[in-house]
Amino acid sequence: QDVEYSLALYSFAADELDHPSSQAKLGELFELGKPPYVQRSTSVALHYYQKAGEHGHHSSLYNAGRILARGMTEEDIAAVQSGEARSDRFVQVDLIGAMAYLQAAATLHIHYPEDSDESLVPLSIEAHGVVSANAAHADFTLRQVADAFVFGTLSEVNDEADVLWRNAVDHLLKFNETFVATDGRVQDTVQMKGAAKYLRDIVQQHSDSLSSLQLYLVLDNLNDMLGPLAGLDNSYVSDAAKYALQLASTELCIGKYANTESDPACFNGAISAAVSYYRRAGDEDGALESLNLGKSHPYAATHWDTVLQTPRVYHEGITSKPWWDISQFTAPSTLKALYENPASKSQILKELESVINLQEGSLRMEEVIIDVDGAASSTAIDTTGGLQRIFTPYIGVRTADAATAQEGAGGWSEFGPLFDGVNWSRERCAVVPSICNALREDKSLCSERKISSDNAAFVNSQKKTTIWELCGSGTVVTILRLRPGTSILPHCGTTNARLIMHFPLIGSDGVKFVVGDETVMNYGGGDGHPIVFDDSFEHHVYHEGTEDRFVVLAVLGHPDLM
Numbered sequence: 001q002d003v004e005y006s007l008a009l010y011s012f013a014a015d016e017l018d019h020p021s022s023q024a025k026l027g028e029l030f031e032l033g034k035p036p037y038v039q040r041s042t043s044v045a046l047h048y049y050q051k052a053g054e055h056g057h058h059s060s061l062y063n064a065g066r067i068l069a070r071g072m073t074e075e076d077i078a079a080v081q082s083g084e085a086r087s088d089r090f091v092q093v094d095l096i097g098a099m100a101y102l103q104a105a106a107t108l109h110i111h112y113p114e115d116s117d118e119s120l121v122p123l124s125i126e127a128h129g130v131v132s133a134n135a136a137h138a139d140f141t142l143r144q145v146a147d148a149f150v151f152g153t154l155s156e157v158n159d160e161a162d163v164l165w166r167n168a169v170d171h172l173l174k175f176n177e178t179f180v181a182t183d184g185r186v187q188d189t190v191q192m193k194g195a196a197k198y199l200r201d202i203v204q205q206h207s208d209s210l211s212s213l214q215l216y217l218v219l220d221n222l223n224d225m226l227g228p229l230a231g232l233d234n235s236y237v238s239d240a241a242k243y244a245l246q247l248a249s250t251e252l253c254i255g256k257y258a259n260t261e262s263d264p265a266c267f268n269g270a271i272s273a274a275v276s277y278y279r280r281a282g283d284e285d286g287a288l289e290s291l292n293l294g295k296s297h298p299y300a301a302t303h304w305d306t307v308l309q310t311p312r313v314y315h316e317g318i319t320s321k322p323w324w325d326i327s328q329f330t331a332p333s334t335l336k337a338l339y340e341n342p343a344s345k346s347q348i349l350k351e352l353e354s355v356i357n358l359q360e361g362s363l364r365m366e367e368v369i370i371d372v373d374g375a376a377s378s379t380a381i382d383t384t385g386g387l388q389r390i391f392t393p394y395i396g397v398r399t400a401d402a403a404t405a406q407e408g409a410g411g412w413s414e415f416g417p418l419f420d421g422v423n424w425s426r427e428r429c430a431v432v433p434s435i436c437n438a439l440r441e442d443k444s445l446c447s448e449r450k451i452s453s454d455n456a457a458f459v460n461s462q463k464k465t466t467i468w469e470l471c472g473s474g475t476v477v478t479i480l481r482l483r484p485g486t487s488i489l490p491h492c493g494t495t496n497a498r499l500i501m502h503f504p505l506i507g508s509d510g511v512k513f514v515v516g517d518e519t520v521m522n523y524g525g526g527d528g529h530p531i532v533f534d535d536s537f538e539h540h541v542y543h544e545g546t547e548d549r550f551v552v553l554a555v556l557g558h559p560d561l562m
Contacts, residue, residue: 003037007037023049026048028045031067056108058120059117066102095138096147132211137252145221152213161202164198175192185406185410219253223270241280248290261470268312272311276538279538309534311536320496320534352432397489400485414481439477446557471555477555479551481548487543497561501554503552503553506549508545509545
């Protein structure tokens with residue numbers, strides 16, 4: 001009946017005597033709360049569960065893992081937002097820590113049967129499986145990925161596999177460090193090849209002994225290396241195809257599929273890449289096998305009709321053809337009219353010269369930058385500089401001249417986005433006002449499918465979901481440069497629910513554009529002649545000319561959906 005005295009006894013036993021049962025009891029009290037004597041605090045609860053867990057207290061190991069996996073509840077968040085509680089009273093999600101404690105709880109009966117509670121073993125095993133599945137798609141740094149490999153299994157990690165994994169991670173860290181330090185100018189192929197070798201050895205020699213999460217982590221990182229390597233060296237294309245298909249066939253990847261453009265999707269991305277790689281390798285049987293695997297998924301938007309059109313998200317029943325008549329869209333017609341007027345053309349080219357004269361060379365990665373630890377994190381896009389180097393692991397870019405590839409923004413670069421589907425860039429549009437003003441109210445842009453001034457505030461708050469679902473991209477209007485001798489290798493775009501316009505400003509001579517199995521040279525009419533194509537079809541570009549090609553790219557809404 002004397003709660004304060006009871007708490008004092010428990011605290012003395014837990015803190016001074018290091019008594020595990022008392023520590024577990026305090027963990028329970030602080031997790032649930034007992035006002036006015038004990039204010040609910042999952043951070044204090046975790047502290048006591050961890051202390052009891054050090055003694056092998058089974059339920060405390062499980063509870064520590066459970067708290068770390070759950071993080072803050074809606075009730076916790078509401079308490080912090082209302083000012084009723086400080087945020088440090090609660091625990092943030094830590095999936096690595098959760099797996100470590102749940103691994104210990106699930107295997108305690110093996111190492112310390114005298115401390116084990118038999119009823120907790122199946123519960124801990126199930127919880128570890130759930131957390132492992134979530135961990136497969138978390139935004140981890142490479143060092144966290146390294147730990148996830150260790151704690152993402154309920155079996156002893158094979159010593160040889162462990163050494164191979166640590167060697168692979170070491171190469172991955174060195175690659176990322178160089179890549180970030182040079183703004184993407186240097187892709188350290190020695191580190192890429194080293195990482196790929198060790199990861200491939202793990203798959204070939206130890207895949208049978210790996211857990212679902214371990215196999216996923218190995219294949220996911222292997223694909224991240226083989227994609228760029230295949231872009232640089234054709235000898236890696238067959239392996240890129242093989243392991244993309246193997247990744248798409250894993251349990252955790254199959255379970256992470258996309259129905260809409262904003263869904264994160266291991267399965268869709270991996271199986272689409274497999275089709276493209278097999279086609280590049282000249283293996284039509286492999287491409288067809290991958291196509292059929294995509295079609296067999298009961299839920300993923302990968303029910304494609306042909307190996308020539310395998311976007312990450314495929315909407316059935318939409319009109320599909322590689323090339324479209326530009327007269328169906330206002331954006332190309334508007335720019336064409338401006339370009340045919342000598343005065344406005346002169347102004348556009350003058351503004352383009354201003355872009356060329358800006359400092360170039362920073363890294364543009366679809367709104368995501370990889371930090372030194374390998375974590376993908378959103379950053380504020382630099383809007384003050386010039387052309388930015390484009391890097392996407394699954395789109396191979398090959399530049400014949402090594403100096404061109406490394407100088408400035410490289411062979412393929414962007415001045416943009418000018419328009420992200422919600423906002424026009426004030427800084428960039430100040431440099432190229434003619435293009436921005438011409439397209440600012442254009443109704444053929446993909447963003448016009450649903451967005452209006454009435455719901456602009458909602459769209460701003462939901463940008464990552466809404467714009468990606470409408471356009472399959474966070475960029476709607478931008479300027480791209482392709483340097484002579486550069487090839488953008490065959491690949492498919494994100495979705496067939498959009499179309500792409502290229503309006504060549506300068507440098508179109510010598511550009512070979514292939515969409516599906518149809519080829520257009522020099523944009524079909526040279527500078528000032530726009531094209532509209534469906535980038536969900538396999539497409540590739542070869543610049544065999546002598547002058548930098550600059551185009552305005554705009555993502556257009558598909559006529560069937562407008």
